[in-house]
Amino acid sequence: MERSSVRRIVISGALGAVSAVMAVTPLGYLPWFGGASLTIMHIPVIIAAVLEGPVAGTAVGLVFGVTSLVKAATAPIGPLDPLFANPLVSVLPRLAIGFMAWGAFRLFRGKMLPLAAGVAGAVGSITNTVLVLLALGLTASEQMSGAFGVQTGALPAALASIALSNGLVEAAAAAVFTSSIVGAWKGLENARGRAKLSGEGN
């Protein structure tokens, strides 16, 4: 079936809702070693970009960014939450996730689909980590150094160590999740293409 704009809009809306639910509940975080947690809330953004293109990815990224902004401003829990009450940190970097993930997916699209989706997941996740940390470093260096207990001069090193330690694991997690979801969805779509009537009962 050809992709209509209604379909694209509605699918973006649904993925935006998944991302919003993850952003406001503990479901957006994977528990990880040493009490740290990995974020997986940006995965719906990547999936939207892979399935429906860069515009849908950016739109879902906007929903995700605005949700995290609203959450940071109305119900902050972590010590870094107040810093996310700044649209430059919470919204702007998230707009780029969809675009980068879509670009990565396009580069590898001819090859195996799960692999391409996995690469898109990793690239989208790295985009998120790098841009958010960059935005934090640029907009809130004084507060950040307070939160981490380092002097402002040592902040780039502290941010880089976060990017390496958490960011790479997050990228791996995003790759696994994206490729499983896209693989499962494409599998369902193909199965339905073969037997259109069988899928209509549910």
Add this chain to the structure above:
Amino acid sequence: MKGLEFWKHVSIGRYVEADTPVHRLTPAAKYLWLLALMLSASMSGSALVICISAILPLFFARLARVRILFLLRGFLPVLPFMGLAAVFQVLFSWPADRSTVLLDLGPVSLSAREAVAVVLMALRFVAIMSTIGLFTSVTSEGDTARGVEDIFAPLARVGFPARGFALMIAVAFRFIPIIAGEFESVVKAQAARGADFGAGARGPLRKARAYLPLIVPVTIRALERAEALAEAMEARCYGAGPATRYVDTTGGSADMVVRVAAILYALGIFIVPVLLAS
């Protein structure tokens, strides 16, 4: 099982129905003020502007009969963080800081400049928090989506899909409770099969792996629902011609004044400090 009801304890933005001048504004006017206040609170470097943008939302909250404490209740969990930041401001002095020293305790001292930095940081946060809190308590879900279309209406003339964007936000709002319910039932189903999402004694790797059979089905179900909705809308010819609107959000002349005031405010906060300085 207490931790499984994710949705119950979440409160981001609660719409409080009331009939006040603020509630009666069109969504577009509310959006313009939201953007203007956010812009002034997050971008401006002037202390006066930050003070104004922290006080204005509280003044609007009075007009809207929204309890100010309700808007500021999110500030409590942030206080320790603010305190920590303040301590660091005091411990490390700014290079070339020549402002008056307010408090001198041997090696550490609190200068006026450091005190101002801490207070401004707190005010900035109060401003953004109360602005967003107020917006969500005076704007219903439907208006949030309609307002997006109105705000982007000028861009729609040059091809920006304002209508589609508003529809997407409306769909997202509609899907949020469905997805939350879906998460709940999948978590419960997996827990019944022995999956561990709580504070079990197992290793983090196993816990992280337990999320895969949770996220994948929920996302797939969301995509399936979205397809069904899209097909139903297409079957009713959505998108085949110009769509009409059930709710009128044009607004009267008073509303137009409020919108213009928001734009003037946003321009003013950047122009006035420059004029004062020169």
